[in-house]
Amino acid sequence: MHILGNGFLARNLRPIADRHPDTVVLAAGVSWASCTSEEEFARERSLLADTARRCAATGRRLLFFSTSSAGLYGPLDRPAREDGPATPSTAYGAHKLAQEELLRASGADHLILRLSHLVGPGQPEHQLLPTLVRHTREGTVRVHRGATRDLIAVADVITVIDRLLGLGLRSGTVNVASGTAVPVMDIVEHLRLRLNGAARVEQVDAGPIHPHTVSVEKLHRLLPGTGTPGAGPSYYRGVLDAYTASAAPA
Incomplete structure (x- = not known):
C-alpha cells in the first residue's frame, strides 16, 4: 500500500501498508467539513486526477475516502444508502461527491x-470529539439542538479497510459507519460523566436539523460476522471511553 498523506488517517493506515501492495491510498486533502475554500478543493481535485491517471496506467487500485455525512447525502427520511440519492447540503459534501464522480470516470x-465521524488518539483538534472534550473540561459546551453524529473508532475503520481490500474489490462505494445516529446531547452527557460532571451544557437552535442515519447494510453484507463495528446502540460509549482515556491530560 502506497499512502499519500501524513495526517490522522494516513498514520493509522501505516501498520497495514505492507498487506496491500497493489493499492494506492489517497489520505490527503480537505479535512474540514465546514470548508468552503475553492482553492483547497481545487488542490484536492488536481491531486486525485493525477493519482487516478497514474493508477489507470499502472493497473493499481486507488482507495479514496469520501464522507457519509448529511453534507453529502442531504436530507433524507430513511437511512442513507450508497445506491440512493445524494443531494449535498454543504460545499464540502458537493466537493466530495464531485471527487467520487471524477474517480469513477477516470478508468x-x-x-x-464514505466514512462517518472517526474517533481516535491524535485526531485534529478542530474535529468534533477533541472540541467537545476540550469544552467539557473547560466547563461549558454548546450543542445544536437535535444534532446527531455517527461515531466510529479509527481502529475499527482500519480493520474494515484491511478486510475490504482483502476481498479484492476493484470498484464500488461503501459506507463505513456504526449505523447509529447518536444525539450529540448523549455524547456530551457521556463526556460529562467521564470528564467533568459540573460542565454546563447550552443547547442552541441552528435551524431545522434532519436526523441523519447511515445505512451499513452493504458493509455488513460484505463483511459478515463479529468483526464489523457498530453492534448495538451502546457502541459509541466504548468509543468515547477509549478516546477520553487516551486524551487524558498529562
Missing part, C-alpha cells in the same frame, strides 16, 4: 469509502 480501479 482507474478504485474503491470509495
Whole structure:
C-alpha cells in the first residue's frame, strides 16, 4: 500500500501498508467539513486526477475516502444508502461527491469509502470529539439542538479497510459507519460523566436539523460476522471511553 498523506488517517493506515501492495491510498486533502475554500478543493481535485491517471496506467487500485455525512447525502427520511440519492447540503459534501464522480470516470480501479465521524488518539483538534472534550473540561459546551453524529473508532475503520481490500474489490462505494445516529446531547452527557460532571451544557437552535442515519447494510453484507463495528446502540460509549482515556491530560 502506497499512502499519500501524513495526517490522522494516513498514520493509522501505516501498520497495514505492507498487506496491500497493489493499492494506492489517497489520505490527503480537505479535512474540514465546514470548508468552503475553492482553492483547497481545487488542490484536492488536481491531486486525485493525477493519482487516478497514474493508477489507470499502472493497473493499481486507488482507495479514496469520501464522507457519509448529511453534507453529502442531504436530507433524507430513511437511512442513507450508497445506491440512493445524494443531494449535498454543504460545499464540502458537493466537493466530495464531485471527487467520487471524477474517480469513477477516470478508468482507474478504485474503491470509495464514505466514512462517518472517526474517533481516535491524535485526531485534529478542530474535529468534533477533541472540541467537545476540550469544552467539557473547560466547563461549558454548546450543542445544536437535535444534532446527531455517527461515531466510529479509527481502529475499527482500519480493520474494515484491511478486510475490504482483502476481498479484492476493484470498484464500488461503501459506507463505513456504526449505523447509529447518536444525539450529540448523549455524547456530551457521556463526556460529562467521564470528564467533568459540573460542565454546563447550552443547547442552541441552528435551524431545522434532519436526523441523519447511515445505512451499513452493504458493509455488513460484505463483511459478515463479529468483526464489523457498530453492534448495538451502546457502541459509541466504548468509543468515547477509549478516546477520553487516551486524551487524558498529562
